[in-house]
Amino acid sequence: MTPTPISHNKMFGGVQATYKHRSDACDCDMKVAVFTPDGVSTDTGDAPVLIWLSGLTCDTTNFQTKAGAQRVAAELGIVLVMPDTSPRGDDVPDTEDRYDFGKGAGFYLDATAKPWAKHYNMESYIRDELTAWISETLPVDIDRMGIFGHSMGGHGALTLHLKNPKLFKTCSAFSPIVAPSQVAWGRGAFEGYLGKDETKWADYDATELLMRGTTDTNILIDQGTDDQFLSEHLRTDIFTAACEKMGQDHTIRMQAGYDHSYFFIATFIEDHLRHHATRL
Numbered sequence: 001m002t003p004t005p006i007s008h009n010k011m012f013g014g015v016q017a018t019y020k021h022r023s024d025a026c027d028c029d030m031k032v033a034v035f036t037p038d039g040v041s042t043d044t045g046d047a048p049v050l051i052w053l054s055g056l057t058c059d060t061t062n063f064q065t066k067a068g069a070q071r072v073a074a075e076l077g078i079v080l081v082m083p084d085t086s087p088r089g090d091d092v093p094d095t096e097d098r099y100d101f102g103k104g105a106g107f108y109l110d111a112t113a114k115p116w117a118k119h120y121n122m123e124s125y126i127r128d129e130l131t132a133w134i135s136e137t138l139p140v141d142i143d144r145m146g147i148f149g150h151s152m153g154g155h156g157a158l159t160l161h162l163k164n165p166k167l168f169k170t171c172s173a174f175s176p177i178v179a180p181s182q183v184a185w186g187r188g189a190f191e192g193y194l195g196k197d198e199t200k201w202a203d204y205d206a207t208e209l210l211m212r213g214t215t216d217t218n219i220l221i222d223q224g225t226d227d228q229f230l231s232e233h234l235r236t237d238i239f240t241a242a243c244e245k246m247g248q249d250h251t252i253r254m255q256a257g258y259d260h261s262y263f264f265i266a267t268f269i270e271d272h273l274r275h276h277a278t279r280l
């Protein structure tokens with residue numbers, strides 16, 4: 001996956017760049033944004049790295065322009081990797097009338113239903129191809145890798161961590177979809193990508209995965225109490241109860257008055273970066 005550079009901007013002494021590379025899993029070219037702090041050594045290649053997974057309707061631009069993560073990442077010497085939320089391109093099927101399915105809504109799973117299965121393999125892309133690309137291309141120690149995300153990307157971060165705790169060693173999320181099998185956003189996506197057999201959905205449901213076994217890191221979640229999607233789609237309470245039942249180490253903070261937006265993320269992003277930095 002030799003990358004093609006698309007953009008390159010100096011920021012807080014480091015570099016905010018975007019690349020395009022080929023994904024076999026998604027059978028298309030994928031964009032990925034990377035922030036590399038100044039002072040990260042290309043000789044030792046031992047920096048910690050965090051993958052950020054964005055939510056519905058996002059691409060590689062939302063987090064890099066709205067979250068304000070780079071200043072603290074530069075201070076902590078963390079490399080940030082920001083992939084896209086779905087396969088892209090004219091060959092990739094989409095829905096015209098839905099923002100929560102198709103392009104911009106890959107749900108970080110490997111689709112099995114037609115016509116989605118050919119391109120919508122975001123789990124394999126992130127877990128296998130992107131991590132291999134990170135290891136080969138960036139000045140990081142792949143044994144110091146964490147994952148975090150927002151909403152649909154929070155679901156992606158939780159499920160990828162719970163299924164691969166040795167690969168994605170630390171995990172945090174803003175406003176995550178925690179029980180997709182039980183809420184409209186998740187059910188709509190899973191029925192389309194995975195088919196109607198709900199027994200196949202548990203592999204992509206953070207609450208179901210947690211009930212199979214815990215991980216040994218503290219999972220941090222921030223959730224705004226005024227989030228317009230909280231009661232219908234996010235349901236933090238379901239995951240909180242599962243953490244308590246299973247004895248999963250967790251910090252779940254209900255943040256009074258905050259909504260679902262990047263204003264909320266920008267407010268608490270520093271806490272998340274420090275949460276990962278102290279554990280990686």
Ligand SMILES: N[C@@H](CCC(=O)N[C@@H](CS)C(=O)NCC(=O)O)C(=O)O
Nearest residue numbers: 055056057058062099151152261262
């Ligand atoms: N129906 C909403 C849902 C989309 C939405 O709120 N997306 C969140 C993630 S679930 C987001 O990050 N949007 C992009 C942004 O705020 O920059 C819309 O299309 O405006």
